[in-house]
Amino acid sequence: MGGPFRDRVVPYATGMYIKQGRDRAEQFRILQDEARGYVAQGFSAMKMKIGFFHPRQDIALVAAIREAIGPDIRLAVDANHAYNGYTAVEVGRAIERYQIAWFEEPVPPEDLQGYLQVKARVNIPISGGEVEYTSFGARELIARRAVDIIQPDTCGCGGITECWRIAALARAYGIQYFPHVWGSVVGPAASLHLLASLPPCPPTGNPSPYYQEPLLEFDRNPSPLRDEMSAEPIRFEDGFVRVPQGPGLGITINPEVLEHYQVA
Numbered sequence: 001m002g003g004p005f006r007d008r009v010v011p012y013a014t015g016m017y018i019k020q021g022r023d024r025a026e027q028f029r030i031l032q033d034e035a036r037g038y039v040a041q042g043f044s045a046m047k048m049k050i051g052f053f054h055p056r057q058d059i060a061l062v063a064a065i066r067e068a069i070g071p072d073i074r075l076a077v078d079a080n081h082a083y084n085g086y087t088a089v090e091v092g093r094a095i096e097r098y099q100i101a102w103f104e105e106p107v108p109p110e111d112l113q114g115y116l117q118v119k120a121r122v123n124i125p126i127s128g129g130e131v132e133y134t135s136f137g138a139r140e141l142i143a144r145r146a147v148d149i150i151q152p153d154t155c156g157c158g159g160i161t162e163c164w165r166i167a168a169l170a171r172a173y174g175i176q177y178f179p180h181v182w183g184s185v186v187g188p189a190a191s192l193h194l195l196a197s198l199p200p201c202p203p204t205g206n207p208s209p210y211y212q213e214p215l216l217e218f219d220r221n222p223s224p225l226r227d228e229m230s231a232e233p234i235r236f237e238d239g240f241v242r243v244p245q246g247p248g249l250g251i252t253i254n255p256e257v258l259e260h261y262q263v264a
Contacts, residue, residue, distance in 0.1 A: 001160070004196040008240040010209040011218035012045035012076065013038040016065065018052040028061060032068035038220070042239055045074035045101060045215070050091070051082025059094045066098040074210065076127075078104035085114035092122030101210065102127045102149055115146035127151055130180035134158045135165040142166075142173050151217075153180040154190045163194055171201045181217040184225040188234050188241075189249040191216060196243045216241055228257045 015038070016031045031048070038046045048065055050058040066075060077100055083091060088106035095103075102125040107114035109131050119126045127149035132138045134157065141147050150170045154163050167177045177198060179191045195214045200207035207213045218236060219226070227233060230251040234241060244250020 001164075001193065001197040004243065005199055006196055006213070006243070007245075008242045009192060009195050009214065009216045010044065010239065011216040011236055011241045012047055012074070013041075013043045013220050014047045014078075014217050015220040016046070016048040017221065018049060024053070024057060028064050031061065032064055035065050035068045039069050039073055041236070043073070043218075043236070044239060045076070045210070047076040047078055047104070047217070049080065050077050051079040055083070055087055055091050058091055062095045062098050062100070071099065074101040075099065076101040076104060079106050081105045081108040081111075083107055085111065085117040088114070088118045089121045092118060092124055096123050100124045104128065104151070105130070112140055112144065112146055115141070116144065119146060119148070125149055127178065130156075132157065134162055135169060138166045139169065142169050142175055145173065145175070147175065149176040149178050151178055151180045153182065153187070154194060155183060155187050160190055160194050164197070167194070167198050171199070174202055176201060176214070178215045179217065182219060184223075185227075185230040185234060185251055185253075186249065188216065188218070188226070189230070189244055189251045192234070192241065192243045193249060224257065225261060229253055 016034055018027060035046060062077060083106055085107055092103050104127045106118045125148035128147050129138050129141050129150045130153050132152060138150060138152060142150060152163050152166050154160060157163055170177050181187050181191045195216060198214055200212040202212060204212050209215060218241060231254055232244060232251055
């Protein structure tokens with residue numbers, strides 16, 4: 001892969017999912033407590049979900065999470081393409097005041113013009129691309145500058161080689177590469193090796209996370225396929241996740257755990 005630019009990557013905590021069957025006040029309290037927990041663990045950034053409630057309630061939820069974590073922690077929002085263009089603009093403009101790191105998948109992935117509409121009218125970095133496949137799927141988002149951050153999934157988009165091509169294309173346009181990471185331990189391991197090999201974007205003598213250095217999505221929802229599958233768990237320590245250093249992806253699949261969760 002050409003050698004590493006880094007042996008550790010700054011992660012952001014992904015969580016704060018909406019739980020059905022609870023009233024709004026209870027939901028807000030639970031999610032605020034979860035966000036405070038990530039701060040206590042040492043995360044410098046986190047990503048929350050919006051798009052489940054009425055847009056006005058989504059805006060109120062963002063305000064509540066920002067209040068809970070204070071002004072210094074980076075906060076991204078992920079709508080999972082819940083809005084149309086004008087609603088995404090309304091929500092995006094309302095949450096600008098809460099120092100949002102990026103607004104993820106504000107509109108459906110097929111709505112390229114919607115992405116352009118939101119990007120033109122909202123003063124927050126726009127991200128997307130987790131459901132695009134191969135460099136051909138990501139090409140228009142990048143070439144049309146519909147996103148500021150491209151987020152392919154290493155395991156779903158064609159593997160490390162194809163994601164390297166997407167990262168190279170994004171770098172040529174000055175677009176950041178923060179991969180979508182989900183599923184078993186293979187996802188974060190593969191993504192960490194890819195991120196280790198990417199040069200700063202844009203190149204600079206003193207790159208900083210969020211601005212020139214890539215970030216790792218670090219899901220905090222319980223997952224035995226992620227946390228128990230490898231003999232060498234991928235851990236968050238001292239503000240970073242280290243790139244596995246063993247052969248291949250640096251992980252060894254535990255056959256007993258694999259067999260336990262295998263479906264015939």
